[in-house]
Amino acid sequence: WESFLPSQVLVQPVQLICLYAPAYHLILEGILILWIIRLLFSKTYKLQERSDLTPKEKEELIEEWQPEPLVPPVPKDHPALNYNVVSGPPTHIITVNGKECINFASFNFLGLLDNEKVKSAAQASLKKYGVGTCGPRGFYGTFDVHLELEERLAKFMRTEEAIIYSYGFATIASAIPAYSKRGDIVFVDEAACFAIQKGLQASRSNIKLFKHNDMADLERLLKEQETEDQKNPRKARVTRRFIVVEGLYMNTGDVCPLPELIKLKYKYKVRIFLEESLSFGVLGEHGRGITEHFGINIDDIDLISANMENSLASIGGFCCGRSFIIDHQRLSGQGYCFSASLPPLLAAAAIEALNIMEDNPDIFQTLRAKCERIHELLQGISGLKVVGESFSPALHLQLEESCGSRENDVKLLKRVVDYCMNSGIALTQARYLEKEEKCLPPPRTRTGQICIELDCCLGFLFPQIIRMSVLHYSDFTLDIQVLPLMALKPDWVTGLFQYGTNAVRGRMLNFGTGE
Numbered sequence: 461w462e463s464f465l466p467s468q469v470l471v472q473p474v475q476l477i478c479l480y481a482p483a484y485h486l487i488l489e490g491i492l493i494l495w496i497i498r499l500l501f502s503k504t505y506k507l508q509e510r511s512d513l514t515p516k517e518k519e520e521l522i523e524e525w526q527p528e529p530l531v532p533p534v535p536k537d538h539p540a541l542n543y544n545v546v547s548g549p550p551t552h553i554i555t556v557n558g559k560e561c562i563n564f565a566s567f568n569f570l571g572l573l574d575n576e577k578v579k580s581a582a583q584a585s586l587k588k589y590g591v592g593t594c595g596p597r598g599f600y601g602t603f604d605v606h607l608e609l610e611e612r613l614a615k616f617m618r619t620e621e622a623i624i625y626s627y628g629f630a631t632i633a634s635a636i637p638a639y640s641k642r643g644d645i646v647f648v649d650e651a652a653c654f655a656i657q658k659g660l661q662a663s664r665s666n667i668k669l670f671k672h673n674d675m676a677d678l679e680r681l682l683k684e685q686e687t688e689d690q691k692n693p694r695k696a697r698v699t700r701r702f703i704v705v706e707g708l709y710m711n712t713g714d715v716c717p718l719p720e721l722i723k724l725k726y727k728y729k730v731r732i733f734l735e736e737s738l739s740f741g742v743l744g745e746h747g748r749g750i751t752e753h754f755g756i757n758i759d760d761i762d763l764i765s766a767n768m769e770n771s772l773a774s775i776g777g778f779c780c781g782r783s784f785i786i787d788h789q790r791l792s793g794q795g796y797c798f799s800a801s802l803p804p805l806l807a808a809a810a811i812e813a814l815n816i817m818e819d820n821p822d823i824f825q826t827l828r829a830k831c832e833r834i835h836e837l838l839q840g841i842s843g844l845k846v847v848g849e850s851f852s853p854a855l856h857l858q859l860e861e862s863c864g865s866r867e868n869d870v871k872l873l874k875r876v877v878d879y880c881m882n883s884g885i886a887l888t889q890a891r892y893l894e895k896e897e898k899c900l901p902p903p904r905t906r907t908g909q910i911c912i913e914l915d916c917c918l919g920f921l922f923p924q925i926i927r928m929s930v931l932h933y934s935d936f937t938l939d940i941q942v943l944p945l946m947a948l949k950p951d952w953v954t955g956l957f958q959y960g961t962n963a964v965r966g967r968m969l970n971f972g973t974g975e
Contacts, residue, residue, distance in 0.1 A: 539889075539891065544556050544557055544881075545557055545558075549573065549574065550563060550565075550566045550568065550573065551563065551568070551573055551574035552571065552574065554566070554886050556881060556886055559881070559882075559884070560884070561881060561884050561885060561886035562884060562885055562886065563886050564885060564886055564887055564907045565886045565887055565888040565906075565907070567738075567769070567770040567853075567854065568770075568773055569741065569742055569770055569771050569827060569853045570741060570771050570773070570813075570816075570817070570823055570827065572771070572772070572773035572813050572816060573773040575773070575812075575813075575816065577812055577815075577816065578773060578809050578812045578813055578816070579809075580812075581808045581809055581811065581812035582805045582806070582808055582809040582812075583805075584808065585605065585804050585805040585807070585808035585809075586804075586805045588804075589603060589605070589804035589805070590804075591803060591805070592800065592803045593800055593801045593802075593803065593804065594800065595800060595801065596796070596797060596798060596799060596800060596801060597790075597796060597797075597801045598790075598797060601800060601801035602801065603801075603804050603807070605804045605807040605808050605811065606624060606801060606802065606804070606807055608807075608811060609624055609778075609807045609810055609811050610622045610623060610624055610778070612811055612814050613778050613780060613814070614780055616748070616814055616817075616818070617748060617749075617758065617764065617780045618748070618758055619758060619764070619780040619781055619782070620781070620782050620783045620786070621780065621781070621782070621783045621786040621787070622778050622779065622780040622786065623778060623779050623780075623786045623789050623790065623793070623796065624768075624776055624777070624778045624802055624807070625776055625777045625778065625779075625793070625795045625796055625799070625802070626775075626776050626795070626799050626800060626801055626802040626803075627775070627776060627777065627795060627799065628655075628737065628767025628768065628769045628775065628776060628777040629655045629658075629767070629777075630655075630777070630794075630795030630799065631655075631765050631766070631767055631776075631777030631778065631779060631795065632655050632656055632659050632733075632735050632737075632765040632777070633655050633656075633658045633659040633662065633795065634659070634789075634793045634794045634795035634796060635659065635733070635763060635765050635779050635789060635793060636656070636659030636660060636662070636663050636702075636704065636733065637659060637662040637663040637664075637794070638788060638789050638792040638793045638794070639700070639702070639731075639733075639763075639788070639792075640660075640663040640665045640700065640702055641663065641664070641665065641700075642663075642664045642665065643665070643666070643698075643699060644663070644665040644666065644699060644700040644701070644702065645665065645666045645668065645685060645699060645700070645701045645702070646660060646663070646665045646666070646667050646668070646701075646702045646703075646704055647668050647670060647678060647681055647682065647701070647702070647703045647704070647730070648660060648667060648668070648669055648670075648703075648704040648705075649669075649670060649672055649673065649704070649705050649706070649709075649716070650669045650670065650671060650672055650898065650899040651672040651673075651706075651709050651711045651712050651899065651901070652704065652705070652706060652709075652711075652735075652898075653706060653709070653710040653711060653735065653737075654892075654893070654896070654897070655735075655737075656704055656706070656735060657896070657897070657898055660704070662794075665702075668681050668685075669898065669899070672709075672712065673714065673716060673717055675717060675720045675721070675724065678703070678721075678724060679724060679728075682724060682727075682728040682730070683728075685701065685728075686728060700731070701728075701729070701730040701731070702730060702731050702732070702733055703721060703724070703725065703730050703731070703732045703733070704732075704733045704735070705718075705721065705732070705733075705734060705735070706734075706735045706736070706737075706738070706739075707734055707735065707736040707738070707739030707740075707743065707749050707750030707751075707753075708736070708738035708739035708742065708743065708750065708849075708852060708854070709738075710737070710738060710854070711890075711901045712847060712848060712856065712901070713847055713848020713849060713852045713854050713855055713856050714847075714848055714849050714852070715739070715743070715750060715753070715849055715852075716734075716750065718734075718750055718751070718754050718756055719754055719756065722756060722760050725760070731762040731763075732760075732761050732762050732763075733762065733763045733765070734750065734751075734761050734763070734764050734765070735765050735766070736749040736750060736764055736765065736766040737765075737766050737767045737769075737770060737777070738770060738852075738853075738854055739753070739766075740766035740770075740771060741770065741771025741772060741817060741824075742770075742771060742824070742827065742852075742853055743824075743851070744824065745821065745824065745825075746817075746818075746821050746824065747771065747817050747821070747823075747824045749764070749766070751764075759782075761781070762781060762782075762785065763779060763781045763785055764779065764780050764781060765777065765778070765779045766778060768810050768813075771813070771817075772809075772810045772813040772814070773809065773813055774806045774807075774809045774810040774813065775802070775803075775806045776802045776806060776807075776810070779793075827853060828851045831850065831851050831852060831853050831855075832850045832851055834855070834907075835848075835850040835852075835855065836850070838855070838857070843859065843860055843861070844857050844858065844859065844860065845857075845858055845859075845860050846858075847904065854906060854907070855906070855907045856890065856904040856905070856906055856907075857873075857876075857904060857905040857906075857907065858902055858903070858904045858905075859872065859873065859902075859903070866902075866903060869902070869903040870889070870903045873889055873903055873904070873905050874889060876905060877889055877905055887905055887906075887907055888905070888906055888907075889903070889904070889905055889906065890903075890904045890905070890906040
């Protein structure tokens with residue numbers, strides 16, 4: 461029984477440990493035991509000893525403090541501080557700073573902004589429904605004109621359903637994050653417009669940019685992703701992949717190669733989101749956009765988005781596609797769920813604009829003919845090059861050679877725009893949030909053309925005024941700061957311009973009244 465005494469049971473293992481354990485092991489355990497004993501019996505202490513400042517020290521800190529500006533310094537020549545004042549509606553003739561100009565600055569492509577039928581429809585809706593809806597679509601903000609407009613848009617685009625938003629910019633910016641979430645992959649053209657960029661940012665997806673309209677570069681990215689998916693099939697099964705492009709690019713004025721995109725879609729099993737704000741009401745025999753332009757079945761596109769602020773001369777935007785895709789946006793589209801619905805008067809105006817587009821399909825051919833004519837006349841201007849398709853109503857005029865810096869290029873184009881405006885032609889510069897753009901386009905002057913019966917003098921005068929302004933400011937070797945601000949125009953140019961302007965203005969006014 462002595463072998464089972466507690467003292468022997470405890471002493472024997474300790475003797476064995478001391479006999480066979482290495483010396484460093486015993487030393488380390490002894491140090492740890494002593495540290496634990498010290499920690500248990502030591503007094504508590506504060507991690508940070510803090511003492512109050514004296515009044516003198518407080519005054520010294522206040523005197524030394526230099527506050528940072530709430531906003532960065534803005535130069536005096538910033539466009540926000542030197543803006544043009546537009547009086548009256550931006551129709552065919554626009555009054556800028558008290559001077560009447562022919563409007564080549566707005567995107568009123570079909571000339572419906574001043575159409576009397578559209579105005580009458582909006583006024584009748586205003587008298588019936590009032591100014592606004594005072595609520596989102598899901599909370600007493602849905603009127604019968606909203607449902608009618610969605611039905612008409614779906615019928616016009618030959619899709620199952622359509623959904624309208626109250627703001628054009630928010631349409632694609634809400635549609636993208638409604639489907640693409642964190643962990644999904646989006647392949648997007650580097651020339652995508654700012655609204656698409658904001659939608660991608662809100663989606664928090666994995667963004668992969670491919671070179672503008674470069675299908676080889678896009679396929680390279682798709683192959684790389686296919687290889688990554690093979691390494692982790694389980695993750696690949698829950699990862700959604702999208703391609704986001706524009707039908708007619710806002711920043712470049714050219715169209716996307718949609719047939720090649722459709723082939724890549726089915727080859728690599730991705731979905732296509734198509735933004736058609738510029739191509740809707742412009743391209744195609746009946747103005748249905750890039751799909752009709754290329755003769756592609758619209759069911760091959762998963763989602764089509766466009767705003768109604770260009771060709772339809774209203775406000776807001778819409779998405780169209782299959783029913784289950786549109787229904788998802790009614791619950792997940794942030795711009796649809798959390799914004800007040802489109803005012804009924806604007807929905808009525810858009811419906812009337814659709815009526816005009818359906819009743820007069822020849823206006824699309826007329827628009828393309830005018831665009832091609834202007835594009836042809838603008839060719840060969842020394843110092844400028846035309847960027848964009850010949851049938852695009854949004855043309856970009858870009859410097860052939862840089863003045864040395866982006867700032868100087870912007871200033872030079874600004875003076876060209878000012879010269880044209882002083883001569884009675886209203887143009888505008890393409891403005892960008894330079895710190896926000898993923899791929900900043902070069903400085904450009906943007907023009908918008910209107911489908912109206914223009915006088916032949918306009919086809920001559922507009923390119924000639926551009927040509928004169930470029931010749932006036934074409935000495936790129938000079939410092940831009942010493943370039944003169946005004947040019948002396950010969951009397952015959954002034955007389956010819958006044959004749960052409962008066963003739964064009966007369967025809968524009970007749971067109972606006974429907975005569």
